[in-house]
Amino acid sequence: MRISVPTIPLLSTRLPPPHRTIEEAVERVADFLYPGNVAILTGAGVSVDSGIRAYRGSDGRYMNPNYKPLFYHQLMDESEEGHAFRQRYWLRSYLGYPAIRETLPNTTHFALAALQHARVVPRLITQNVDGLHHRALNLAPGRQNTDILELHGSLRHVHCKYGHGVDRSTFQDYLSAANPQWKAFADETERTGNKPRTNPDGDVAIESLGTSYTSFIVPACTSCLSEKRINAVHKPEVIFFGESIPQAVKDRSYRDVEEADRLLIIGTTLATFSAFRLLRHAVALGKPTLLLNVGPSRGDNVPELERIDMASGLIMRDVVKAVLGFTALEDPVVAGMLKSGIDKPPEDDTQPWTAEAPK
Known part of the structure; x- marks a missing residue:
């Protein structure tokens, strides 16, 4: 049996995404979300501001x-x-x-929870197993954990x-x-x-x-x-490497994409095929797709995928305010979420951990 760790192409036939200022990125993502009925797919990059390291750095390689x-x-x-x-x-x-x-949810988790609470994002699919999306959504009365699909399971x-x-x-x-x-x-x-x-x-x-x-x-x-x-x-x-995603979860992920009008992808290189195939499925159905991520991804050679090279924590609070307008101020749940969330990315420490192990 030969099973390899997923990799992403570091050489793309497409040009890098155009440089955008923070204001331009906020406007573009808000415009993408404004019509509503958007499915969102998240990856490890979303949890970085909570202090959890992503697998890959800005060059797409394993750190x-x-x-x-x-x-x-x-x-x-x-x-x-x-x-x-x-x-x-x-x-x-x-x-x-x-x-x-x-670990606590960060500003992106709460911004996405606010969009879920406002019904702009009825479907959120995450590759993360840390449970932080659930913890952020718990502030929204009436929303259920079933509104979040954990594609790769939970710890x-x-x-x-x-x-x-x-x-x-x-x-x-x-x-x-x-x-x-x-x-x-x-x-x-x-x-x-x-x-x-x-x-x-x-x-x-x-x-x-x-x-x-x-x-x-x-x-x-x-x-x-x-x-x-x-x-x-x-x-x-x-879900471990080499393990199949349960058929019910796979079917639900496809259905979530099918029932949405567009797909926003945040904080992932799409290296795992379980995530990449959702992008391909959306493209095959003719749905607009947008990736907000830092560095290269497996989707770079998908011409239909629009890309913004930026960390979600820099813009998502302002995106929610732009999409929801006065609701962001008047709805106490949304207002509370936009004031919540930590911003504590992990230290850039490359030295081996030193401690005295038990005898």
Whole structure:
């Protein structure tokens, strides 16, 4: 089996998008959104201002050249090798998940939630697994989490290979109880602020610690134990490389594009085919498409795709004000959302994380 990590073309046959000032970008995105009934597709770039690093930099390349994601078949392999992969994944995820859990929505999340509340954007599809779109939309009464489609799943839930589910916070407690030495280590990094860098999927790189994964214990599923079965094969409800998106989710993503009049894409290089095919589907249906992102993308060679090279956090609040007009001031929900959201992009630190690993 050969499965590769998605890449994007760094050489495009199209010219770079024209330079726009912030004011020009606000006007263009607002004009695109103003007719309403717009579907939005977001990626990791939307969560950068919340302090979560994107996978790729402004040149389209992985910011960590040694990035080696875990594949679905590795995580679910029941051999000793698969057990080792799960130890690696769950230790790194155990250390990285608190940062995802505690991260707050940023100004773009709340701007998009305001557009959803105002019914300009009835459909939002996200590749992100951090749950930040949901947290922003929670300020809007009457809007449901079903208004957001998580294309690649969510870190909020874990299930075993037999389908028994548990929320992630509870599973985090199980990991802590099974690994008290790592619990003490995590508490110390929290106390000192010497935390590892976290990827958008909650994974952290700990190679610099010089530690082995072999001592990390992945606990058995408690529901399986009640059924007199020992099973410690767990997976978060996210889509791993090499794993198929559930058919119901795929169908819903196509339907969301079909029912919209246009598609706005924000903060993604469209490197994963699950996202790129939604762009292709919209183009095939003759729907206008616009990409707001920094740097090259897989869509650069799609001539129907209009592109604006700019970070969403620079303009989305003003875009909402331009689209909604007086409503942005008079609607207390929208006004509250436009005053909400953090702006704390991750530090540009390239040095390896240093800490003393548990013995």
